[in-house]
Amino acid sequence: MASNYDVYQTSLTSRYCSLEMSKLFSQRSRHSTWRKLWLGLAESEKELGIDTITDEALEQMRARLEVTDEDFEIARVEEKRRRHDVMAHVHAFGVAAPAAAGILHLGATSCFVTDNTELILMQGALDLLTKKIAKVISQLSSFAMEWKAEPTLAYTHLQAAQLITVGKRAAAWVQDLMLDLHSIEQVRNELKFRGAQGTTGTQASFLSIFDEDVSKCQKLNELLCKKFGFPACYDVSTQTYTRKVDLIIANAVAGLGSTAQKITGDIRHLAHWKEIEEPFESSQIGSSAMAYKRNPMRSERVYSLARELLSKPATFANTHADQWCERTLDDSAVRRIDIPEMMLLADAICIGLDNISNGLVVYPKSIAAHVQAELPFMITESIIMKLCAQGVSRQDAHEEIRVLSHQAGSVVKNEGKPNDLITRIKNNDFFKPIWGDLDEMLKADLYIGNSVKIVEDYCGPGGAVEKALAPYSAYIKSSSSVELNV
Structure with missing residues (x-):
């Protein structure tokens, strides 16, 4: 029997990202969510008068919402026969809840479970990301306040320019992260449900079930939105919710990638100049050959992951553009890869930024020496x-x-x-x-302008950062320092 070392494992789940994000996009999580959707659909249809759905059927469904290894094996065998993953899991759920076998998936198309599940999982992922970004912002804001008055060379065109402070540079990093937080919060709060829309988004099958009662079709979606925590359904669906939604989410999440690359790129330069370093453990090895080296591996890792995250929106844009008419299945395989990977990449980046921002080391004397080397020209x-x-x-x-x-x-x-x-x-x-x-x-602090006030007004008490992080204060206070997996 092959072990985990004998087959390819994605580096994201085995090496870089958190267990909670990995579990969210696991097959067990995904297919158990399918079962919750089938239960929610059946409960709502019964509430709206479909008498063929019995209490016994609902009770059996509720008892078997968590997909077991045995269920997966039943579904695997069935999918090999039918070449249809949704119907394979309908069959497996029917075996687990036989009283419900005849009413499972009533009126629904495959996208009822697949699309709504993607929206549920992405909503959960965005909630995880916003908390983690908020923690990084909090730590970098504290760093900015601590070093708000420490003069340092600014660099334009990567050439020495007028002085700023160490804290002022960090405040610029914070602001980029704040913009990312706002963008991700916005797409999360505007996220809607697909709901029960039928095969091509006309609700024709549900109209048939409800004897052409349009109000019951509307009520069905209201009940589903309430059960799954969405404000409403998208106004127009085809066979799917529009893949433009995926692109909007990807653009917001990928924004974190550009910020992470900017921050860690700065840190890598500052480490080269021996001004600021990321955490470096006492037993850490910088190079297998050059024992003296202190390579910024954390920043390099984040920078590398960010490069991959930045590539994702292009694929989502192409997928949306290629959805001919009401839908083509060439959106399926690519989204199975890109949606989880996008969120796992962002999660891994947050872990890296958290670890880095919690232990930045500043070398004031080295910074001062560089300042004094250039200050005569600047005055x-x-x-x-x-x-x-x-x-x-x-x-x-x-x-x-x-x-x-x-x-x-x-x-x-x-x-x-x-x-x-x-x-x-x-x-x-x-x-x-x-x-x-x-x-x-030649006193450097004469040339830092309003750097201290800028940092205090933005990162200090009562500033924009404090207000934006208020919803996350409990998480930030209770969350421990993040260690890299490896």
Whole structure:
């Protein structure tokens, strides 16, 4: 008998994502949800006057909602014969609940269970993701507040630019995650049910069951929505709910991928500059050959998973575009792969970001050294302004500082020596009027602008982050630190 090591296992479930997300998209979860839908349909039809559905049938169905290994084997054998997975499981449920065998799936098409189940599972997955994103936001916000006043080089075009603070950069990461949270909350809250719409979305089979009583068809869907926690059904269905819904969800979830890649890309650069590092365990090995290395494997993992997540919307868009008329089955196999994978990827990314954001290490002295290496160049405009205030020609001041700056830059780049611009200025009588101001001008916190206030207003008490995370406060407080599976 083959073991798990003898056959391919998806890395998402075996290595990267949480047990709760893996279980949500398991075959047992999926097919047990089918049974819940069949029960909900039968209960609602009985409530609306279908007398052939007996109490005994409903009781047997309720007793066998969890699909057992034996049920799966019955369904497997039947599907091999019939080449139809839904009818195979109708048969297996009928064997488990014989009193219900004759009324199972009454009036329904396969998409009653398949589509509604996908919506139920995606709703559950989105609920898991929003909580996890909220926790990452909370941790990064705390990090931003802790380091709100620590000056650091900003980089535009990946070249040193005006100073910001460590916390200000983290606040920008937080804002991107907040936008993701909002997008995912929005699609989750706007998610609707397919309900019981019949073979091509006309409800013809249900009209027949209810003797052409349109009000009962409407009531049936109201009952189903209430049972399964949806506000309403989509106004128009074909054989399926429109696959545009999948694309809308994918766009929102994939947005997390771009944010995760941005954040972890920044961390990888900062680790290279020895300014900030992700957590690194005492016994962790960075390289099998280079024992000294501290590779940012967590950020690299998240970055890699994010690349895959970012590819998903294209497939969902193609699937939607290819649904000829009322539906073609070429949406089936691809969605069996892409819907779970999309959610599992996002879950794995959240785990990685949680682990990283809970243990970021900052090296203030290394950061300060980099700041001081560039700061002399950055204060040149202020030097010009101070000279002008004492009556010096602006053009003369600009030319003198330009010449000295280029000389200092040459020393740094061609000789590998420290930036000596300030020494050159102190040795040049042209700048004598501002010599006494130079040491004070080299204090980095003079050049961070409103960084501290920006962080406090956004990430601090009463700020936008605190308000957005209020619904998740209990989860954030009770959730323990996330460790990587491997």
